[in-house]
Amino acid sequence: MPDKRHVEVSINGETYSGEVEPRLLLSDFIRHEAGLTGTHVGCEHGVCGACTIQLDGEAVRSCLLFAVQADGRQVRTVEGMTEGLPEGELHPLQQAFHETHGLQCGFCTPGFLMSLEPVLLEEGELTDREIRERLAGNLCRCTGYQNIVAAVKLARERVSAPASGANED
C-alpha cells in the first residue's frame, strides 16, 4: 500500500481534505472523494478536455494532475458556476449554451464551460476563427461545435453589455 498524504483542496470555496495516495488523480479526487460529479472523465490522457477545471483561475485538465498537486490550492468546477446566483438562474455562459443548443449529450459540456469561462472576459473582438481556436482543446462528438461557437459569441455580447434579458427561459 503506497503511503498516503494529507491534502486540503478548496473546491468552489469549500475545503475538502483527506488522506490520499500520491497517485490519485485530481479528477478522481474531485469526483469520488469530494463527490462533485459534474467534472467528467473522457479519455484519461489529457486529450478530450471533458475533465477541465480551473486551478487558481487557470483552465487545466484534472486527469493530468494528481490530487496532491492541488493541495492548498483553489479549484473551480462546473458546480461553482451558479454559486451566488438566484435560485434557478444560470451563469451567462450556461444560459447561452441553453439558448443556442450548444449541448446534446452534455458529457463534454462542463469541460467546455470551464475552458470557455475565461474567454468571456477577453477584451477586444474575437473572430469566429479565434473562438474556434479557443474551443479546439475540447472534444465534442455531438454538436459539431457550431452552436458552441454561437454560445460563446452570445455570452460575450451579454457580458460586455449586460441586462439584455438573459434569463427568459
Added chain:
Amino acid sequence: MGRPSRRREDPRLLRGEGRYVDDIDLRHQLHASFVRSPHAHARVISIDASAALERPGVRAVFTGADLVGEIGQAPMVWHPKDTEVLVPDSWPLLRDRVACVGAAVALVLADRRYEAEDAAEAVEVGYELLPVSAHPLEALADDAPLVHPEFGTNVCFETSMGGGDLDAGFAEADVILERTIVNHRIAAVPIEPRGALAEPRGDRVALWTSTQNPHLARTYITRQLGWDEDRLRVIVPDVGGGFGCKANVYGEETLVCWCAAKLGRPVKWIESRSENLISTNHGRAQTDEVRIGARSDGTITALQIRVIADLGAYHLMFTPFIPATTAVVASGCYAIPALRTDTVGVFTNTFSIDAIRGAGRPEGAHIIELMIEQVAAELELDPVEIRRRNFIPKEDFPAQMPHGPVYDSGDYHGSLDVLLEHLDLEGFRRDQAEARERGVYRGVGFATYMEACGIAPSKIAGPSGNGLDFSMWESAVVRVGTDGAVTVQTGVCPAGQGHETTFAQLVADRVGTDPSRVKVVWGDTDAIPNGMGTAGSRSIAVGGEAAALAADRVVAKARQIVAEVLEASPEDVELADGRFAVRGSPDRSMTLTEVARAAYITDEMPEEFEPGLEASCFFDPPGFVHPFGAHAAIVEVDTETGRIEILRYVAVDDCGKVINPTLAAGQVHGGIVQAIGQALLEKIEFGPDGQPLTTSLLDYALPTAAELPDLELDRTETPSPVNSLGAKGIGEAGTIAGTPAMVNAVTDALRPLGVEFINMPLSPQAVLEALRDGARDAAPSAS
C-alpha cells in the same frame, strides 16, 4: 410541433447535475477490471491469478472456466432464412483461445478501481501464439491463417441482392468504370465511454448501464444468465453519446450482473478510453469493388458491387447484418434498371464490427455518390446534370426499386434545387478557374443521398424477412394524471438527442396541452412496457409515432368523457386550441385538466365507464422511411503539404415533418462532422500482426472546432406516408452524406493534377501520394 424549443434536458446537464453511470457510487460496491488478450490470436495455456488475489483490496478473480454452465454465448441476432451465417463461440470471458486483441479472459474485482486495475496486471496468462489474418483481403486467400480453425474458412457468410438484367445493362453501356472503394474502419468514440453498475436487490438485480437499448439489454443479458427477464431491471441514466456503439449488449454488462448476484455486492465497471478504442465495436471496414455502366448521355444502365466486409473475429449483436444492409441503398437516389450487390463477410483477427451512425448506409451512399462523379468526369458531364438525368422522379413515389425496396417518398430534384440556390455554383467555378491560374487548387463535391431508416417494419426486417430475430416495433404509454399533467413513457432511449423535449412537444400537440405539462419517462425496464431503444434513426418515426397514436387513443377517450359531461355526441366533440368543444357550441367546452378530473372522479359517470385516462400503443411501421438530401463541400487543397481546408459545407436535408427544427439541425451538424472526421482524420489501424495501433485519442484523431467551417443548413419537407407524423429520421443523414461530398470535393480540386480517384482518409500523406501518382500517370509513358 415544428417549433424550435429549448431543451428541458439542458439545465441539469449545464449545472453538472447530469447523472451518468460513473456518477453513481453505491455502498460496498466492488470495481471490476478486465484482463484482455494482448495477442491477436493465441491459445490460452494457463491463467494464474494467485498473485493478483494477494494484492490489497482484491475480492475475487474469475476466468472463463468459472462461467461454464453459468453464462451462455454472446448474442447475435441475425439469422436469415436462406443464408448460412457462421457463428463462432463467444463468451464474456473467452476460454482456451482468443482471436483478437482486447478479448477478455479474466475479471478482477476489488474494493477500489485502482486496486482492481493493479491486480488485473498481476494476473499471469500463458499464451501460445497462433498465426494471424489481420486484413480481410489477406484473410480471403487460400492459404490464409484461419481466424476460427473449426470452420475451415474465413468466410462468415455470403449474400446477394439485386434486380434487373445486369448483362443487358452493361451491354447497353457506352462506358464501364471499375473502382475499388475503401471505406476504412472507424470508431464511434462517444465522449462518455461505456460503463455498467449492477446492484443485487433481493432475488433481483438492478443494472445501470450506458446503453441505447435497455429492453434488449434486459432480454439478452437474462437469456445468457438463464434468468427470467423480470429478474433484471435495466436503468439508463444520462448517456454521454452513443452513435451506434451503445446499441449492443456487451459481455461486460452481463458479467457485472452475474458477479453482483453471485457476491451479493454491487459491481461497477467503467471503461477506459483505451479499452473503448479496442473493445467497443468498430464500424465500416468495407472494401467495395464497384463496376458501373452508363450511356454517353450519363444514364446509368447497370451497377455491380462486391462488398468485402471485415467483420472482426467475434460477433456482437448485429455484426454480420450491418454490411448486408449496404446493398439496400446501393443505387442511391437513382433509377438504375439493373443492379446487383454480392456481400462477403470475412473473419479477421481484429475486434468486432457493428453499428456506427449510419451502419451500412454510409458505405452505400459513399459508393454510388463517388461513382456518379467518376462517370461524370469520364463523360465530361456536369456532376449536377448527371444526377438530374438519373434521379427517381418525384411522381414515381412510392417507388418500387428493381432490387426490392419500396421508397416511401422523395423529391430529389427539389433538395438539389435548394442546395444550388445556396451554393452559387457558377460563381465557384469561376473562382476555381482563377485560383488554378495562381496554383491554388479548390474543388466542389456533391452528395445527393437517400437512406432507409425508421427501423423497422417487422414484415421486412423480421425472422421471415431480412432475418432479424425480433420485431422492431416501438411502444409508448400516454397517461393523463388526475391534475391533467401528462406522462409519456417511451421505449426509445436517448443519448443526447433531446427526446424529453421532442416527445413532450409532439404529445402536447396531440392532446391539446402545453409541452411544459408533459413529462417524458425513458430508460427503465420497470417503468416502460417494452422497447427497442434508439438506433437507426427510429426514435421519432417509430417511437414518436407510437406516442402520437397512444395520445390519439387518450383523446378518443377524452372526447367520450366530454360528450358524457356536456351531454353531446362524442363525434361532435372537437379538440382545438387546447379545448375539447362541442361542435357548433364553442361555449360548451372543457380543458384537458377538466377532462382528467372527470376521468378519475367518476361517481357521476355511467356504470360501464372505466375510470382513468391513459392509453398504450405498440407501433409496427408499415414500411421504412427514406430521408434524402443534397450536400456540397468546397475545399482547398494545399498541394505542398497535402492539407485540406474546408471552405464551405452546405447541406439541404429532407426528413419529412420536423418536431423541433433546432434539434434536427443539431443532429445534422454532429452527423456531418462525424463524416468529415472519417473523411479526413479518423482511422482505426491494425498492424499485420493484428496489434491495434490507435489505442488513445492521441492516435485516433477526432475533428476539433479549429479545422471546421460554419456548416450552412437548409431543409425541404416531403412528408412520409408511413406514419401519421409524416416524419422520417435525421440522426444519421449527415454521416451518410458527408464522406462522399468531401472525397468528391478533393477529387475535383486535384483532377487538373492528374488525380482521378482517391480513397479516404484524406490525410496529408494520402493526398501527397495521390498527387505523386497522378503526376506519374499524367506523364508521357516511358516505354
